[in-house]
Amino acid sequence: MSYISFPENLMIIPGLSPVVGTGAEQTSIPISLKNVHKLWAVVYLNTVGTDAVAIVPQTDALVAFGTAAVLINAVPIWQNPDADVSDAWTKETDAVNFTTDVDNNGKMIVFEIDPSSFRTTTVATDEDCFRISLTAVDVTDYAAIFYIVLPRYISKVDTRTYITD
Secondary structure, eight states, X not given: OOOOOHHHHSEEEEXXXXXEOOSEEEEOXXXXXXXXXXXXXXXXXXXXXXXXXXXXXXXXXXXXXXXXXXXXXXXXXXXXXXXXXXXXXXXEEEESOEEOOSSSOEEEEEEEEOGGGGOOSOGGGOOOEEEEEEEEEOTTOEEEEEEEEEESSOOSSOOOOSSOO
């Protein structure tokens, strides 16, 4: 068994600091996947309001995010619909986005992102930057997003940055 340490082998990056919704879209910071072997985007939502929230992973060629395209391939998704009281996870159908149920529960959704799935046959159109958009987070809801990064080249001293190109 190999030794894994979050701060040494897996990078933890806050994608969206905990926020209370504004009745509008919330967007995480973009992350560059150029040096990433695998990314897990962890979304925490507490939907006290009456609306479901659509969670839409997006890609772009630059961390500046000019176009924000949706994923071209479905990705693995897991959900814990009752994260405040349970640690039970359900594997959802692979998809390019996920919409929560309408309820008053704290929930966690995990997207497993393999950057190689962003590659196309035309290198000029390859997109290796990633973010998540949460649509219409109600004013009574709150949300947070964290990225867990497995670097392409694991090192106990990682000087790479993932939030710039």
